[in-house]
Amino acid sequence: MLDLLTGFVAELRRAGLPVSLTEHLDAAEAVHHIPLEDRDALKYALGATLVKSATHWRAFEMAFEIYFATRHPGTGEAGEGEVGDGRSTEAAGEAAGAAGAPGQRRGGGGGQGISAEELAELLFRAMQRDDPGLTALGARYAVDRYAGMEPGRPVGGTYYLYRTLRNLDLDRLLERLLADAGAAQGSGTALTPLEERLAGDEYRARIDRLRRAIETEIRRRLVMDRGAEALARSVRKPLPEDVDVMHATRDELAELHRTLHPLSRKLAVRLARKRRHGRRGPLDFRATVRHSLSTGGVPVDPRFRHPRPSKPEIFVIADISGSVASFARFTLHLVYAISSQFSKVRSFVFVDGIDEVTRFFEGADDPAQAVHRINTEADVIWVDGHSDYGHALSVFHQRWGAEVTSRTSVLVLGDARNNYHASEAWVLDDLQRTARHVYWLNPEPRDYWGSGDSIIDEYAVHCDDVVECRTLRQLERFVGDLA
Amino acid sequence: MSEPSSDAAVGADAAGGVAWDRAALGLADSGPPRFESVPGVRRDLASIGYLADEGIASVVYLADRLAKPVLVEGPAGTGKTQLAKSVAELTGSRLIRLQCYEGLDESKALYEWNYRKQLLRIQAQQVEEAEPSVAGARTPRWKELEEDIFSEDFLLTRPLLEAIRAQEPVVLLVDEVDRVELETEALLLEVLSEYQVSIPELGTVRATRLPMVFLTSNNTRELSEALKRRCLYLHIDYPELDREREIVSARVPGITTELADQVARIVRSLRTLELRKPPSVSETLDWARTLVVLGVESIDATGARDTLNILLKYQTDIERAAKELLSAEA
Numbered sequence: 001m002l003d004l005l006t007g008f009v010a011e012l013r014r015a016g017l018p019v020s021l022t023e024h025l026d027a028a029e030a031v032h033h034i035p036l037e038d039r040d041a042l043k044y045a046l047g048a049t050l051v052k053s054a055t056h057w058r059a060f061e062m063a064f065e066i067y068f069a070t071r072h073p074g075t076g077e078a079g080e081g082e083v084g085d086g087r088s089t090e091a092a093g094e095a096a097g098a099a100g101a102p103g104q105r106r107g108g109g110g111g112q113g114i115s116a117e118e119l120a121e122l123l124f125r126a127m128q129r130d131d132p133g134l135t136a137l138g139a140r141y142a143v144d145r146y147a148g149m150e151p152g153r154p155v156g157g158t159y160y161l162y163r164t165l166r167n168l169d170l171d172r173l174l175e176r177l178l179a180d181a182g183a184a185q186g187s188g189t190a191l192t193p194l195e196e197r198l199a200g201d202e203y204r205a206r207i208d209r210l211r212r213a214i215e216t217e218i219r220r221r222l223v224m225d226r227g228a229e230a231l232a233r234s235v236r237k238p239l240p241e242d243v244d245v246m247h248a249t250r251d252e253l254a255e256l257h258r259t260l261h262p263l264s265r266k267l268a269v270r271l272a273r274k275r276r277h278g279r280r281g282p283l284d285f286r287a288t289v290r291h292s293l294s295t296g297g298v299p300v301d302p303r304f305r306h307p308r309p310s311k312p313e314i315f316v317i318a319d320i321s322g323s324v325a326s327f328a329r330f331t332l333h334l335v336y337a338i339s340s341q342f343s344k345v346r347s348f349v350f351v352d353g354i355d356e357v358t359r360f361f362e363g364a365d366d367p368a369q370a371v372h373r374i375n376t377e378a379d380v381i382w383v384d385g386h387s388d389y390g391h392a393l394s395v396f397h398q399r400w401g402a403e404v405t406s407r408t409s410v411l412v413l414g415d416a417r418n419n420y421h422a423s424e425a426w427v428l429d430d431l432q433r434t435a436r437h438v439y440w441l442n443p444e445p446r447d448y449w450g451s452g453d454s455i456i457d458e459y460a461v462h463c464d465d466v467v468e469c470r471t472l473r474q475l476e477r478f479v480g481d482l483a
Numbered sequence: 484m485s486e487p488s489s490d491a492a493v494g495a496d497a498a499g500g501v502a503w504d505r506a507a508l509g510l511a512d513s514g515p516p517r518f519e520s521v522p523g524v525r526r527d528l529a530s531i532g533y534l535a536d537e538g539i540a541s542v543v544y545l546a547d548r549l550a551k552p553v554l555v556e557g558p559a560g561t562g563k564t565q566l567a568k569s570v571a572e573l574t575g576s577r578l579i580r581l582q583c584y585e586g587l588d589e590s591k592a593l594y595e596w597n598y599r600k601q602l603l604r605i606q607a608q609q610v611e612e613a614e615p616s617v618a619g620a621r622t623p624r625w626k627e628l629e630e631d632i633f634s635e636d637f638l639l640t641r642p643l644l645e646a647i648r649a650q651e652p653v654v655l656l657v658d659e660v661d662r663v664e665l666e667t668e669a670l671l672l673e674v675l676s677e678y679q680v681s682i683p684e685l686g687t688v689r690a691t692r693l694p695m696v697f698l699t700s701n702n703t704r705e706l707s708e709a710l711k712r713r714c715l716y717l718h719i720d721y722p723e724l725d726r727e728r729e730i731v732s733a734r735v736p737g738i739t740t741e742l743a744d745q746v747a748r749i750v751r752s753l754r755t756l757e758l759r760k761p762p763s764v765s766e767t768l769d770w771a772r773t774l775v776v777l778g779v780e781s782i783d784a785t786g787a788r789d790t791l792n793i794l795l796k797y798q799t800d801i802e803r804a805a806k807e808l809l810s811a812e813a
Contacts, residue, residue: 035520038521044538049715194782
C-alpha cells in the first residue's frame with residue numbers, strides 16, 4: 001500500500017500539484033484509519049490530505065482513478081468483462097428481456113454479441129430508470145462494441161471515447177427520453193415549458209453520468225492494458241492555471257473561464273488590500289489624542305490618515321485576429337474584472353483596422369457578454385482581415401494619441417506577427433514619451449519571438465517591458481504588478 | 484464492525500503508533516475517538532439535521548482520528564460554518580468561534596494584557612508608596628510588581644487561547660480565514676500544528692484536551708502553503724440533486740416531498756445557467772420556506788417568477804433565469 005501511495009504521490013507531483021512531504025506522511029497515516037475496501041472513503045481521505053485546492057481536484061481524481069482503479073475488489077469483477085461473469089450476464093439478460101428480445105445472450109460471453117438496437121434500448125432503460133448498475137453495464141457493452149480498443153497503443157483514451165460516443169449518438173437518446181417523458185405525462189396535455197426544461201436537465205445529467213461511466217470504463221481497460229504509470233503519463237493534463245491559452249482545447253477554455261472568475265475576484269481583493277495597506281498616511285494628530293484618552297492621556301496607539309494613492313489609467317490595445325483571439329479575450333476579461341482598481345480603463349481592438357470598444361463594457365455587468373459583443377460588433381477590418389500592427393497603431397495614434405497622458409499605462413496585447421507589413425514602431429516610441437508605461441504582452445513562447453513574421457523586437461525597444469504571457473498564472477502576476 | 488479482521492489489526496497498530504508519537508512530542512491526547520466510522524459520522528450528523536455526503540463525513544472522521552484541523556472551502560452558503568456547529572452539537576462540545584476580518588491581530592485572536600487593569604494596579608502601588616509607613620528598596624518592589632501585573636489575573640483570553648485552555652471538549656471555528664492578511668495567518672500556525680500558545684511573559688500554554696478545529700474560507704484569496712499544509716482540506720460544493728432534496732426536506736418543516744423535489748430540480752437547473760451568483764443551499768432553503776409559508780403546493784411558472792428574487796440576488800440573474808426557464812409563458 002505504501003509503495004502504491006508513493007507512486008501515486010509522485011504522479012501528482014508530476015502533474016504539477018504541490019504535494020509536500022508532510023502531506024505525504026499525513027496521507028499515509030490517514031490510510032490506516034480508513035477501511036481499505038471502501039474506495040470512496042479512501043479517495044476522500046487521500047484528497048483531504050494531498051490536495052489543497054479545488055482547482056486541482058480534477059487532476060487528482062484522474063490520477064486516483066488510474067492508480068486505484070483495478071486493485072479494488074468492488075470493481076475487479078469488471079476486469080473479467082470480456083468473459084462475462086454471472087452477475088453481469090444476468091443483468092444483461094434481464095435488460096435484453098426488458099428490451100423485448102429474450103435473453104439469448106445468457107452465457108454468450110459479455111457484450112460482444114449484443115446488437116446495436118439492444119444496446120440502445122438498454123441504455124434507454126438505464127437512463128429512464130436512473131439505475132447505476134444498468135448504466136455501468138451499458139457503458140461496458142458500449143465500449144466493447146464501439147471503442148475498438150487495440151492493446152498496446154499508446155493513446156490517452158480520448159480517441160476511444162470519441163469513437164464510442166459518436167456511435168452511441170447520445171443526442172438522439174436524449175431526444176427520445178424527452179419525447180417519452182412528454183408521452184408519459186398523458187397524451188392530451190403537453191408539458192409546460194418549465195416542466196420540460198426540468199425534465200431535460202434531469203436527463204442531461206443522467207446522460208452525463210453515462211458519459212462519465214464510459215470514460216471510466218475506457219480508462220480502466222487502458223490501465224489493465226498498459227499499467228498505471230504509462231497511462232498516467234499519456235492522460236496527464238496541465239492544471240487550469242498552467243494551460244497555454246493560445247493552444248487550449250474547447251474543454252480547457254471552458255475550464256479556464258470557470259477559473260477566471262474567482263481569479264479576478266481574488267486579484268481585486270488583493271489589490272484593494274494592497275492599496276489600503278501599502279503605505280501609511282501621515283500621523284493623524286487629532287485622532288491620536290482622542291484615542292489616547294482611554295489610556296490616561298498616553299498616546300499608546302498612534303493613528304494615521306488614510307493614504308490616497310492615485311489610480312492609473314489603462315489603455316488596452318488588443319489584437320483580436322484569429323491567432324490570438326482567445327488570449328485577448330482573457331486579458332480584457334481580467335482587466336475589466338479589476339477595473340475598479342483603475343481610474344479609467346479604455347480598450348481598443350484591432351485586426352488591421354482599429355476600433356474603440358470601451359462602450360461595450362460600460363453598463364454590461366458581465367464581461368463575457370461584452371467580449372462577445374466585441375467579437376460581433378466591433379469594426380476592426382480595414383482591408384483583408386489579416387493582422388496589420390503598423391496600420392492599427394498609426395490610426396490609434398492619429399485618433400486617440402492625444403488622449404494618452406502621463407498618468408496612462410498602455411498595454412498592447414498581441415503576438416506581433418505582422419504579415420510583413422510596415423511596423424510603424426515610431427508610434428510606440430511616441431506613446432512611451434508621453435505615457436507612464438508601455439507594456440507589451442505576448443502570448444507566444446519567448447523562443448518564438450522574432451521568428452518568421454514576428455517583429456516583436458522592433459517594438460520591444462520602445463516598450464518598458466515585453467512580457468511573455470501564455471498562461472493564466474503569468475497573466476495574473478502581470479496584472480497584479482501593474483495596479 | 485463489518486471490517487475484516489486483518490484490516491482491524493492494521494488499524495489498531497496504527498492507532499498505537501500514533502499515540503506513541505504524540506506522547507513523544509509532548510502533545511496532549513485528544514481523548515477517546517469521537518466517531519466510530521465514516522458511515523457513523525454520516526448517520527450521526529444526519530440525526531441532528533446536517534446531511535453530509537461521503538466526502539464531508541470522511542474528512543470529519545479523519546480530522547478526529549489524525550487530530551488535525553480541517554480547512555473548509557467552497558462557495559458561500561453551502562454549509563461550511565454549519566458543519567462546525569453541527570459537529571459541536573453532535574459531540575456535545577462548546578463552540579468557540581473566531582470571526583476573522585481584516586486587521587485582526589494577536590490581541591483579538593490569541594490573548595491580550597488587560598492594560599487598564601495593569602495601570603490601575605500600578606497607580607494603586609504608587610499610592611501605597613506615597614504613604615510614609617511603607618518604605619523599602621525600590622528594586623524588589625518593581626520585581627514583585629512586574630510578576631504581579633503579568634500574571635493570569637491580568638490576561639484576557641481571546642478565542643484561540645480559550646480553546647486551548649478549555650477543560651471541557653470544544654470545537655474551535657475560525658470563520659472566513661481568508662479575510663485576514665497573509666501575515667496574520669502566521670498567528671494561527673502554532674495553534675493549529677502544536678495546539679499550544681506561547682506567551683512571552685507566562686510561557687507556553689498547552690492544550691489539555693485537543694479541540695476539533697474547523698477553518699472556513701470563501702476563497703477570496705489563496706491561503707498560504709504553510710497553513711494549508713497543516714490542515715485537512717475539504718471542498719464543499721453545491722450538493723447533488725438527491726442530497727439537496729433531502730436537505731430541503733430535513734430543514735424545512737412542513738414541506739411535501741413533491742415540492743422539495745421540485746425545488747431541488749429548479750435550483751439545479753438554475754445552477755447550470757451562467758449566473759453571477761448561483762443560488763446557494765441557504766438560499767434554496769429560504770425559497771422553500773417562503774413557498775411553504777405562501778401555501779404553494781406545486782410551483783408553476785408565475786409562482787416561480789414572483790419568488791425568484793429570494794433565490795437570486797442580481798437583477799440580471801433574475802431576468803436571465805426568467806428568460807431561460809420560464810420564457811415561453813411570456
